Amino acid sequence: MLEHGIEALWQSMGIANLEWGQLLMVLVGGLLIFLAVRKGFEPLLLLPIGFGCILANVPVAGLAENSVGQLLLGGKPEHLNELAQLLGVPLSEVKAAAGHANGAALSAAKALAHNLGYEPGMLYQFYDVAISTGVAPLLIFMGVGALTDFSALIAKPSTLLLGAAAQFGIFMTLIGALALNVFPGFDFTLADASAIAIIGGADGPTAIFLASKLAPDLLGAIAVAAYSYMALVPIIQPPIMRALTTEAERQVVMSQLRPVSKLEKVLFPLTVLLLCLLFLPSAAPLIGMLTFGNLLRESGVVDRLSKAAQNEIINAVTIILGLSVGSKLQADKFLSVETLGILALGAIAFCVGTAAGVLMGKVMHRVSGGKVNPLIGAAGVSAVPMAARVVNKVGLEANHHNFLLMHAMGPNVAGVIGSAVAAGVLLAVVGG
Amino acid sequence: MLEHGIEALWQSMGIANLEWGQLLMVLVGGLLIFLAVRKGFEPLLLLPIGFGCILANVPVAGLAENSVGQLLLGGKPEHLNELAQLLGVPLSEVKAAAGHANGAALSAAKALAHNLGYEPGMLYQFYDVAISTGVAPLLIFMGVGALTDFSALIAKPSTLLLGAAAQFGIFMTLIGALALNVFPGFDFTLADASAIAIIGGADGPTAIFLASKLAPDLLGAIAVAAYSYMALVPIIQPPIMRALTTEAERQVVMSQLRPVSKLEKVLFPLTVLLLCLLFLPSAAPLIGMLTFGNLLRESGVVDRLSKAAQNEIINAVTIILGLSVGSKLQADKFLSVETLGILALGAIAFCVGTAAGVLMGKVMHRVSGGKVNPLIGAAGVSAVPMAARVVNKVGLEANHHNFLLMHAMGPNVAGVIGSAVAAGVLLAVVGG
Amino acid sequence: MLEHGIEALWQSMGIANLEWGQLLMVLVGGLLIFLAVRKGFEPLLLLPIGFGCILANVPVAGLAENSVGQLLLGGKPEHLNELAQLLGVPLSEVKAAAGHANGAALSAAKALAHNLGYEPGMLYQFYDVAISTGVAPLLIFMGVGALTDFSALIAKPSTLLLGAAAQFGIFMTLIGALALNVFPGFDFTLADASAIAIIGGADGPTAIFLASKLAPDLLGAIAVAAYSYMALVPIIQPPIMRALTTEAERQVVMSQLRPVSKLEKVLFPLTVLLLCLLFLPSAAPLIGMLTFGNLLRESGVVDRLSKAAQNEIINAVTIILGLSVGSKLQADKFLSVETLGILALGAIAFCVGTAAGVLMGKVMHRVSGGKVNPLIGAAGVSAVPMAARVVNKVGLEANHHNFLLMHAMGPNVAGVIGSAVAAGVLLAVVGG
């Protein structure tokens, strides 16, 4: 048994099993960590995602595999035989058959593997608990609600329209994804295209939540694209903002926002929830948790819970969520031309969303008789608070005394609501 | 498919599906939030419960439904057929049959729905993980233990008898619940009556724990009643206290409590645990976690863990617990005459418990030769620390220099142990 | 039914059911708590373990039993009959048969008990979620990574060899465990022996992780031994260190360590991970989480997450982990001659590991031309940071100006990596 042991050990070594794809994905993971650590690209998410990516591609270990995957990876021949028998295929096709199994067959295969003593890998368990259930992105959304001050939006509700316009990036991307199907190698369903499109929402938890429901296989690429482009907002947005506005428009100084009462702040999340209940129940998980977190914050009577949502819970969940997303960056799923398509579409999504927001800003500029600086429309893509800061910066370039930050916060947080609404529409129509 | 999409979207809108019951429950949820935020009614629990109530009654979304409920809500005809076939009923009766399924049939129906791709709603998942398992109320009880100083009780153990007497409210309520069965519309089993009775324990986690074991369908109403009346303690108790005591009794000044050594504080939770082990193992989960939390606190060597139990854990669990309890406030379960009965019985429970505590206080007043102020008996209902503060306030009315707060803390924390013991009895006899 | 109730209550009392073994285990739990609280023996773990031990041995309650165990404990006769039928044994043998069931039979028995309404006990649930899955020890290992500063090791990587040598304690113990099989009452398999051997790693989470995979039944004894001996390091190590070194060797003053750059600290965890990926994927869960935690710490861009890993997460997980380990201290499993063997082997493991580390230190002393103080080899067993402090203390005895603490930190943290590597080898060869 010892020779068998040594042989087993050698067979268990990474270098004896490392595939090119896995090596490439390890480099991708390293790149994500590099971007997070050295370039400050959304490190709270991209560092765990990058690390999870490396772990998911450790050969043999199968950290991102379910119990059936573990059986396939290191299973004894008799166990593989049992699995083949269960799936009704010859032994040579068991791997492919298991990969395509779903519904009752997958459940049965998992039960068999579990009874034979194979347990799912660590990252798979994280994914199963945190993302499959939808719980992790929703808890993060609750934390976002508890961290967000909607005052600017309440003071000037018309900025909600800027948050609406910027969602055009989502739907243009949807068209783009379907258009890509004319190229060989692309075969996006309407569900796939919808999941990809949500990148244009510029909102991480919403993107992860929707992708986990509509296209789990693409989740890794979608999350990476969403967070990467959010980090690139300061580079992507300014040229578009400058191209679409005149110097005079950019110089517009906006009047100070009125103060907002505590009661308004308490009623705002309840108002949003009520409208969601009446008109778009499919957005209820997202809008519900966002407004719940915000109510914890604004009610003023549950500071313990508000702080927990803003700190302990969001931090712990972010760690698990990041590793779980990373688990979807397995070579065989990520290394495809579709991923390149998703990355390209993501860039388009941000550009179109920004442009749509700015154009809507120009409309409001006209309608308001010049009181609205169209730049703030760019903040409608969300990417809170980076997009608002970018608006402020571009505004300052045009007029050194023009601080647009607070005015951009309105469309900025409106964009969060807007993309949750868009996600609700996609879930209702495509996910039904 | 697009027309189908629009049709699906309209069908998916809340206003097209909102039932009267759901609308009413949304108002109930709003009322709970109002009481929590504006009136300070136990906001840590009632705010999440109220919000969970609204979410649970969002039409179509089915946030509080299990996977079978999701299938029934939005399932394709062929899937409904499969379910009907599984349950052995015609298609027209599948909803009713699924609602009554339990045991193996329910397991099979859930497996079918899961294999067909239906996933339980967010709130159902929270409930399933947090309350069905009993874990959330027990973790909160651990936190209560870590937050509670039993010194006053150790200094004067005889006050435990006051905590015992106040549990009479529990058992009178049990009789009351059974008596209600003479009215049409009421059909409480012994298990139902026991779960309702525990409201008299004036202890939230104990009530939720017991109700989840004995009468899950009534859990929502029971939890709402328990926390609401706990918030009303300053209004409910004083008249009863004044009616049952003489001015002279209320003026009794009690001698200062002796200091308690650190060793006593460490041994106290172990002592309680040991008695529970010997005499009432069915109370072991509750008493075990309470004394564990208290040992973390008093041992002085695990401050990291004690602080975690008092803060991070209890806060995070409270959020999930509150939303989970709210998920049980679905219209079809909550809107019944039984709920009104539970609310009425809850009021009786608090009144009887207070009265029994005060009367026992009078007994101790006599026996001790006038050294005990009978008011402190009212604190025996627990509702820590509100009941003790009420005692202090009523005592100060009678004698402006009579601070009873510390003396009332003894029966107050004794009431926590007392109601856990009562819960253990009910579990052993009724839950067996 | 009331007489039945009283009878049921008496039958449900602890004193009517307390077995000698349970009483003994309650005393063992009390002893662990005493050692934790009064003697400062690793209280963060031993206090929860001790408390969990008492809870697991509460008679009747079955807090550490799965749903099948609950059925056996308090099941109705007809349910016991169903179980016997399922297992294909007569009613009289159902207890034994259920105890030995595994694989598909166990799954079926659990499903039956669940469908009949029996739910697993609280501690069993904790164990199932926290340890069976491997998640809790891995999250603690992440926290250890986030709390550990590897600077000393990076400054002097050759000290890794001291961490390697000290793992000899592990493999000698493995031989010892197999040798015990010559005595009646011992029947350790290679998996059992491997799980026991890991005590020599002097690393709690690694020991719990490996034992949960290779020998869950022995996990309680292994964890207790590991943490107890870690607390005894200041007593166990010094005599061995003095016996194996000369006064002159102990007086060696080592040159100050070079400063380590931030970039090195960031690259170190990635380097370790890469080697693990290439050469020992079976250690990937342990090494992965350790290096992930360390990267969170050193990257400097995710302080929120690093603090969460060091505090909230590790504290909450420690509480659950401790109680879960305690649940494995049930009388029928713990009270056996094998436990005594494990305790004896654990002592050997620490002694041999210490000796091997010191001897390797002597080799490095020679090779380096006397620059290395051989005492620091003793820190290679890990037991961070206690072993390093012991080295410092023994060094100071020999030379009052000889502060070895920083030099001992290198081998000390190397020992953590070393035992994770050893665990990986054992998993690959034995667990395959």
Next chain:
Amino acid sequence: MDSNLMLEGVGLMFLGMGIVFGFLTILVFTVMGMSALTARFGAVDHVEPSSHPPAAIDVSDHRQVVAVITAAVARYRASRGA
């Protein structure tokens, strides 16, 4: 088939943007109405200080916070002295 899918996508785009704009426009007016109502009943805008601090579980909070801060400040001073 493909052009069919494309058509569906375009339809979804119009539908989606319509609903997003519709929903947020309704929200604009609802928030305006809410603010107007709030302003009218502005007198009640101060949460009455609840006479009874509500949280049973907060019983020892205050003392703990003080203790934690005391310890923290002491350590901070010690660390400055060191």
Next chain:
Amino acid sequence: MDSNLMLEGVGLMFLGMGIVFGFLTILVFTVMGMSALTARFGAVDHVEPSSHPPAAIDVSDHRQVVAVITAAVARYRASRGA
């Protein structure tokens, strides 16, 4: 049937109050005994300062606390200065 249930309820009431009083009465005496024993062995009532701080995982705690507090106090001052 109903009156039967009622009878059971009354029985449960007596049983329950009996056990609650019984349990807590035993607890009264046990706690008294525990306190008496404790007083007798009062000399050992001070936890000996453990010579070795026990928590392996606490290694960098102190430094971190100091760092956190230092940062916090600095921010506090900055915020006052602002």
Next chain:
Amino acid sequence: MDSNLMLEGVGLMFLGMGIVFGFLTILVFTVMGMSALTARFGAVDHVEPSSHPPAAIDVSDHRQVVAVITAAVARYRASRGA
């Protein structure tokens, strides 16, 4: 059988110690190489201060920390005054 198991155990010991030493020896050299490379590119050793604080979710963090500390210090003082 038993001696067979013993043999396996001895084999596992040699294998295990071999791999532990092998792995850690490779690690020694890799870390040395890493440090050498790092020293060569030491000029880039300072993380460029990212012009955009990255965390969307940190938006209100600073203000909260200040608020918490302010409150804490106020309580601390109150507790000293008391």
